[in-house]
Amino acid sequence: xxxxxxxxxxxxxxxxxxxxxxxxxxxxxxxxxxxxxxxxxxxxxxxxxxxxxxxxxxxxxxxxxxxxxxxxxxxxxxxxxxxxxxxxxxxxxxxxxxxxxxxx
Numbered sequence: 001x002x003x004x005x006x007x008x009x010x011x012x013x014x015x016x017x018x019x020x021x022x023x024x025x026x027x028x029x030x031x032x033x034x035x036x037x038x039x040x041x042x043x044x045x046x047x048x049x050x051x052x053x054x055x056x057x058x059x060x061x062x063x064x065x066x067x068x069x070x071x072x073x074x075x076x077x078x079x080x081x082x083x084x085x086x087x088x089x090x091x092x093x094x095x096x097x098x099x100x101x102x103x104x
Contacts, residue, residue: 006078006098008069014081015039018091022068023060035071036060039079041091073098 005011015022023038038060072078076098 003083004078004080024063025060
């Protein structure tokens with residue numbers, strides 16, 4: 001079973017409970033750039049000042065939650081997470097269109 005999260009507080013709590021940090025990367029897309037959203041888990045040593053700043057991990061930039069949420073909302077996206085406590089990778093998530101489900 002899974003749930004779709006759109007609420008900023010719910011997303012941040014879900015990610016931080018798993019050691020998650022917000023990341024963005026601008027990548028070429030034809031003649032322009034597009035922003036790729038990501039969450040990274042277990043990267044505290046790279047950015048111990050509150051998940052903000054210029055630190056880079058494999059080309060991604062750790063950013064503030066505010067900047068990450070702005071990009072998520074600009075892309076009209078939500079995250080789908082597993083709510084099955086029985087196993088699997090509890091930090092697994094997928095970006096989905098925001099209109100796919102109700103706000104949780």
